[in-house]
Amino acid sequence: MEIEVILNHKPVTLTAEKDEFLADVLRRHGLLSIRKGCNTACCGLCTVWLEGKPTLSCNILAIRATGKEIITIEGIAEEADEFANILVAEGAEQCGFCSPGFIMTVIAMKKELENPSEAEIVHYLTGNLCRCTGYMGQLRAVKTYLEVK
Amino acid sequence: MKIVGKGIGKIDGMAIATGKPVYTDDLVMANALVIKLLRSPHAFAKIIAIDITKAEKIPGVACILTYKDVPNVRFTVAGQSYPEPSPYDRLILEKIVRYVGDEVAIIAAVDERAAIKAMKLIKVEYEVYEPVLDFETAKGHASVVHPETDLHCNFDIGMKQQLNVTSSQYLEVGNVEEELKACAVVVEDTNYIQAQAHCMMETYRAFSYLDHAGRLVVVSSTQIPFHVRRKLARSLEIPSSKVRVIKPRIGGGFGGKQTVVMEFFTALVTLKTGKPAKLIYDREETFSCSNSRHAMRLKVRIGADTDGYIRAIDIQGLSDTGAYGEHASTVFMVVGQKTLPLYNKTNAVRFMGDVVYTNKMPGGAFRGYGATQGTFGLEAAINKLADKLNMDPTELRLKNLIKAGESSLISQGKLLGSSTLHQCIEKGKELIGWAEKYPKPVVIGNKVRAVGMAVTMQGSGIANIDTASAEVRLNDDGNYTLLIGSTDMGTGSDTILAQMAAEILETDVEKIIVNASDTDVSPYDPGSYASSTTYVTGMAVVKAAEELRQKIIEKGAAFLEVLATEVEFDGKVVRTLTGEKELSLEKLAERMVLGLGKLQLVGNGTYGSPVSPPPYVAGFAEVEVDTDTGKVSLIDYVAVVDCGTVINPNLARIQVEGGIVQGIGMALYEDVRYGEKGKLHTNNFMQYKIPCRKDIGRIRVVFEESFEPTGPFGAKSVGEVVTNTPAPAIVHAVYNAVGVRINRLPITPEKVFLGLQYKK
Numbered sequence: 001m002e003i004e005v006i007l008n009h010k011p012v013t014l015t016a017e018k019d020e021f022l023a024d025v026l027r028r029h030g031l032l033s034i035r036k037g038c039n040t041a042c043c044g045l046c047t048v049w050l051e052g053k054p055t056l057s058c059n060i061l062a063i064r065a066t067g068k069e070i071i072t073i074e075g076i077a078e079e080a081d082e083f084a085n086i087l088v089a090e091g092a093e094q095c096g097f098c099s100p101g102f103i104m105t106v107i108a109m110k111k112e113l114e115n116p117s118e119a120e121i122v123h124y125l126t127g128n129l130c131r132c133t134g135y136m137g138q139l140r141a142v143k144t145y146l147e148v149k
Numbered sequence: 150m151k152i153v154g155k156g157i158g159k160i161d162g163m164a165i166a167t168g169k170p171v172y173t174d175d176l177v178m179a180n181a182l183v184i185k186l187l188r189s190p191h192a193f194a195k196i197i198a199i200d201i202t203k204a205e206k207i208p209g210v211a212c213i214l215t216y217k218d219v220p221n222v223r224f225t226v227a228g229q230s231y232p233e234p235s236p237y238d239r240l241i242l243e244k245i246v247r248y249v250g251d252e253v254a255i256i257a258a259v260d261e262r263a264a265i266k267a268m269k270l271i272k273v274e275y276e277v278y279e280p281v282l283d284f285e286t287a288k289g290h291a292s293v294v295h296p297e298t299d300l301h302c303n304f305d306i307g308m309k310q311q312l313n314v315t316s317s318q319y320l321e322v323g324n325v326e327e328e329l330k331a332c333a334v335v336v337e338d339t340n341y342i343q344a345q346a347h348c349m350m351e352t353y354r355a356f357s358y359l360d361h362a363g364r365l366v367v368v369s370s371t372q373i374p375f376h377v378r379r380k381l382a383r384s385l386e387i388p389s390s391k392v393r394v395i396k397p398r399i400g401g402g403f404g405g406k407q408t409v410v411m412e413f414f415t416a417l418v419t420l421k422t423g424k425p426a427k428l429i430y431d432r433e434e435t436f437s438c439s440n441s442r443h444a445m446r447l448k449v450r451i452g453a454d455t456d457g458y459i460r461a462i463d464i465q466g467l468s469d470t471g472a473y474g475e476h477a478s479t480v481f482m483v484v485g486q487k488t489l490p491l492y493n494k495t496n497a498v499r500f501m502g503d504v505v506y507t508n509k510m511p512g513g514a515f516r517g518y519g520a521t522q523g524t525f526g527l528e529a530a531i532n533k534l535a536d537k538l539n540m541d542p543t544e545l546r547l548k549n550l551i552k553a554g555e556s557s558l559i560s561q562g563k564l565l566g567s568s569t570l571h572q573c574i575e576k577g578k579e580l581i582g583w584a585e586k587y588p589k590p591v592v593i594g595n596k597v598r599a600v601g602m603a604v605t606m607q608g609s610g611i612a613n614i615d616t617a618s619a620e621v622r623l624n625d626d627g628n629y630t631l632l633i634g635s636t637d638m639g640t641g642s643d644t645i646l647a648q649m650a651a652e653i654l655e656t657d658v659e660k661i662i663v664n665a666s667d668t669d670v671s672p673y674d675p676g677s678y679a680s681s682t683t684y685v686t687g688m689a690v691v692k693a694a695e696e697l698r699q700k701i702i703e704k705g706a707a708f709l710e711v712l713a714t715e716v717e718f719d720g721k722v723v724r725t726l727t728g729e730k731e732l733s734l735e736k737l738a739e740r741m742v743l744g745l746g747k748l749q750l751v752g753n754g755t756y757g758s759p760v761s762p763p764p765y766v767a768g769f770a771e772v773e774v775d776t777d778t779g780k781v782s783l784i785d786y787v788a789v790v791d792c793g794t795v796i797n798p799n800l801a802r803i804q805v806e807g808g809i810v811q812g813i814g815m816a817l818y819e820d821v822r823y824g825e826k827g828k829l830h831t832n833n834f835m836q837y838k839i840p841c842r843k844d845i846g847r848i849r850v851v852f853e854e855s856f857e858p859t860g861p862f863g864a865k866s867v868g869e870v871v872t873n874t875p876a877p878a879i880v881h882a883v884y885n886a887v888g889v890r891i892n893r894l895p896i897t898p899e900k901v902f903l904g905l906q907y908k909k
Contacts, residue, residue, distance in 0.1 A: 035168075043834060074168070089158050091641065094639040095399065122843055127841075133807050136845075
């Protein structure tokens with residue numbers, strides 16, 4: 001079946017099976033930043049914005065995105081680079097496999113929360129797992145990015 | 150130093166952080182067949198009959214392979230230098246299946262749907278055997294996990310197949326029993342370490358195809374391309390010259406990818422069909438059908454005199470290698486090897502015990518590689534000894550730990566080249582506030598806070614075995630290409646090796662093109678494991694860069710028509726010492742490649758070390774225990790690290806923080822549970838909890854640099870050692886808080902709560 005969506009600011013028709021998840025459809029569409037790390041909605045690697053909200057694309061059927069706006073990291077390259085530069089300067093991307101999903105959540109947080117406390121930052125990002133960094137470097141990068149002192 | 154010691158970002162950082170297509174699955178060609186594996190539902194069984202006729206008829210199915218279709222050559226999947234000390238106890242597919250999840254059939258189809266549909270139509274008839282599930286009763290069990298007659302060991306590792314003993318080891322210096330009898334104080338402690346899962350974010354995956362010359366190319370998320378090539382050649386009975394293995398960017402490894410988990414399956418399908426094929430393990434397969442840390446039981450006895458000098462250490466271990474013996478003997482050996490040298494005032498030490506086969510997922514290499522288990526066993530006992538001696542555990546350690554220039558009973562006379570471990574302890578005490586917080590816990594209502602500590606060592610590469618080569622080439626445009634075979638798995642090793650080359654060639658990292666991990670192109674390297682890349686490959690890079698530097702000077706001098714001793718090279722220009730004549734690097738490069746020189750300048754370096762210098766960590770934990778529920782919260786963790794010279798402080802810091810958190814996971818959260826019939830129940834992130842951001846408290850990392858005389862710029866390793874201290878330090882802190890000594894990881898609320906009840 002065909003699904004009309006606004007994908008990275010452009011109207012796009014996606015082809016999907018009825019039981020296919022959004023993550024798989026987006027990857028097939030060439031958006032290779034989308035990764036799956038768990039199949040149980042635990043890891044946050046597949047995070048995209050659906051109608052502006054961070055959403056686990058591996059856990060939502062593609063058909064549910066019909067008519068909606070989807071943003072992946074490819075669609076916000078400039079903003080993503082701004083934070084990625086800070087993250088990389090900190091060394092906190094390590095293997096990088098979880099970074100796109102993490103960056104999507106961080107940028108969403110910046111838009112959503114005003115002057116978040118450290119506890120609020122940690123809470124907002126807690127659905128994004130990372131096995132390499134131990135999170136501390138990511139927190140340093142996020143704080144620099146938000147200019148929270 | 151201009152570049153070594155600088156915390157520059159990784160050369161691949163922006164690409165991997167922003168989701169560019171640089172990982173295995175991003176590079177698969179569109180027409181690749183998709184592979185699924187039919188797995189055994191039984192822990193131990195024999196395939197009586199297997200019927201694939203219905204499955205083969207599913208449209209889109211390209212091939213279905215069973216044990217009848219694979220070469221009858223046993224091999225080991227352990228990523229180790231040849232001849233491997235792991236038993237050759239595997240076939241690609243076998244009639245006997247040895248754990249729930251063991252492979253039964255390979256299904257390749259045009260898409261995943263067809264492959265799954267076909268998989269469901271394969272009929273298998275099993276004769277089910279009584280499985281060996283408890284490693285403490287595996288030895289001499291009525292069921293023999295490996296009854297085959299063609300199992301082969303390259304070395305005598307103490308294999309006793311009929312008894313399910315994979316390896317049996319005994320190392321004693323002095324007479325431990327006699328020495329223990331003579332000691333004023335003796336403690337005994339038995340601890341259990343679980344089969345921790347690596348949980349790298351990128352699950353196991355590979356694809357393969359035939360290239361323009363008909364050679365097999367395997368692109369894999371691996372730490373060991375050269376070992377993969379050798380093992381594919383052996384197991385598939387094809388010449389090694391017909392195999393190329395490429396590692397692209399990979400999403401973490403932690404040792405899991407030091408085992409050839411699944412490349413055989415894609416390679417076999419490509420060879421049988423001539424078509425590209427890919428296989429991606431999902432998270433459940435990664436949890437239950439790959440490898441894990443070896444679960445162990447360690448009984449440790451320590452004897453000390455009345456002054457608090459440790460005179461005897463005895464470690465008796467039992468290790469569970471699961472269904473196959475990859476890394477079985479070596480991980481176990483490291484338990485003793487990386488613990489016994491720590492306390493060197495001893496008169497006698499012993500390490501002994503068995504590794505046993507069971508019908509569970511195999512153990513493998515996991516960051517720490519036995520040192521993690523050994524550290525937990527030993528340090529728990531050391532803390533118990535301090536308690537019994539009524540001595541501050543930090544003082545006990547300061548009194549007994551080895552120092553630079555000293556030797557230990559098992560060091561074979563070799564002197565320790567570098568250590569700041571004593572300073573690490575002093576620094577850690579200061580940062581955690583040891584003087585105020587130890588030993589008295591702080592009680593506020595139902596919450597009790599206390600501190601605990603542990604120390605550890607690891608190695609840097611495998612002495613006298615693993616040897617790496619590197620090549621640096623001066624290109625026609627005056628840039629360099631650094632060729633290495635080590636495998637950056639996110640650690641940043643490609644970057645720090647470029648930093649080392651840049652330091653010697655006095656150039657910028659941007660001028661060095663790094664090409665790594667392709668068996669057709671790269672100089673040989675065993676791969677990134679055993680904490681070897683910074684130290685072993687690093688030394689190879691240093692030698693290669695130095696050789697090239699010397700050639701630049703010699704050729705530059707020749708063009709300037711003076712002696713090599715009459716010029717200097719500053720990275721940009723070769724100039725006579727008098728300053729009269731000079732030649733730019735670009736001009737020299739151009740002349741060498743294109744014009745008069747007719748010899749492209751290349752520096753080569755090969756390095757294997759006769760020693761494996763230990764890095765050290767002193768770890769300090771502060772915990773808060775809820776006495777109503779038994780829940781332990783980690784408040785603060787301080788790790789003070791001696792990894793020699795820090796090549797890149799930012800990347801090293803992240804390595805430490807990540808290793809600490811993996812250790813915290815092992816200490817507090819990562820429970821491994823099997824069902825009665827041998828199925829792994831903790832096979833996803835719902836059941837198996839790795840630490841999230843809220844679970845780790847605060848982590849502080851400080852480097853106490855030493856200078857390792859045999860290392861590149863004085864560096865030692867850092868990747869593995871950092872995961873060893875959290876478990877014993879946190880167990881210690883919990884004990885100091887509420888008097889409950891946890892002997893079985895992880896420290897779940899239930900165990901602490903039950904301990905508290907028992908105390909009452």
